[in-house]
Amino acid sequence: MNAKTVIQISILLDEMYPHAVCELNHQNPFELLVATILSAQCTDKRVNEITARLFPRLNSAEKMAQLTEDELIPLIRDCGLFNNKSKNIIATARQLVALHGGSVPQTREELESLPGVGRKTANVVLANAFSTPAFPVDTHVLRVSQRLGLSSEKTPEKVEADLCQLFPQDQWIKKHHQIIFHGRNLCKAKKPLCNICPLRNYCSLFLQESGIKS
Ligand code: SF4
Numbered sequence: 001m002n003a004k005t006v007i008q009i010s011i012l013l014d015e016m017y018p019h020a021v022c023e024l025n026h027q028n029p030f031e032l033l034v035a036t037i038l039s040a041q042c043t044d045k046r047v048n049e050i051t052a053r054l055f056p057r058l059n060s061a062e063k064m065a066q067l068t069e070d071e072l073i074p075l076i077r078d079c080g081l082f083n084n085k086s087k088n089i090i091a092t093a094r095q096l097v098a099l100h101g102g103s104v105p106q107t108r109e110e111l112e113s114l115p116g117v118g119r120k121t122a123n124v125v126l127a128n129a130f131s132t133p134a135f136p137v138d139t140h141v142l143r144v145s146q147r148l149g150l151s152s153e154k155t156p157e158k159v160e161a162d163l164c165q166l167f168p169q170d171q172w173i174k175k176h177h178q179i180i181f182h183g184r185n186l187c188k189a190k191k192p193l194c195n196i197c198p199l200r201n202y203c204s205l206f207l208q209e210s211g212i213k214s
Contacts, residue, residue, distance in 0.1 A: 001149050001204075006166050009148060009202050013178040016198060020177035022128040025051060029104035029129035030061050030096070034089055036124045037116050042079040050076055061102045064093035088116025106130050120156060127173045135163045135172040140183025147187060149204025 023044040026032040031051065038047045054075055058064050064072075072086040079085065092114045096102055104125065105111055111122035123136035137145075137156035141163075145151045151162035167175050186193045192205075200206040 001166070005202050006150070009150070009199060010167065010171070010175065012198050012202070013175065013182065017178040017181040020174065020181045022124070022177065024048065024124075024128075026129075027055070027059065029125060030064075030093075031055050031059055032129045033092070033104050033114075033117070033121070033125050034064070036121045037085055037089055037092070038076060038079050040085070041081060046079055050079055061093040061096035061100075061104075064089060065097045067093075085116070091115035092117065104129065106132070119160075123160075127176065131173070133169045133172045135160050135167075135176050137163070138180065139189075140180045140187075141176060143189060144179050144183045144187045147192065147203060147205040148199065 022032075024032060024035040024039060025048045026035050034054070035047050035051050038050060058067070058075075067090055069083075069086045069090060072090060073082050076082050076085060076089075095114055096104065100110070106126070108119075108122050108126065111117050111125055112119065117125075120136050120138060123134040126132040127134040127136060135141075137160045142156055142159055145159050145163060146153075150166060151159040153159045153162055163175070164172060182199070183189075186197045187199075194200050194203070194206050194209075197203070197206070
């Protein structure tokens, strides 16, 4: 994709979603880490309902580390994959207490060494808890980036690499949120609302389906 088109898309995203932010409610890095682990294959809305019950009691690694899986599962049962998530959240909390004084580490390497924390979760925490430039690629970012033509890659890692090349580093966090908002609002998985999408004149998929050469 040429640089001019990227700039146009970027400007339109700024106009469409000027206030796009992380929608997982959290008060500290540990809460964000837990909410992000819970968000795998679950909506942010559902995660926020669960964490509204969870965090008043369990808002630190020290407190979470004392729980057993049998105690945590009933509290997170609504979010799917709860057996795995419960195991990972408790193991992560215990590792934070044992190795990091109960704090969430601020490097990718340390984050990714935590149970249940992959590249996307590490990126979400780096970007939203520590304002460290990162471009988390979730299902919305993957789909929208491919449709727009920002990347022709198939894996989140390779799409992330393309996005990091296309956008200046100081825009990564904002663009990530804006693309998620766009995926939720207009560029929906099953039925994208192309006819009312302000990005359509720059969108590879729309131009291709309309028979217009991009
Ligand atoms: S034109 Fe359609 S496919 Fe392209 S970004 Fe907009 S909603 Fe998505």
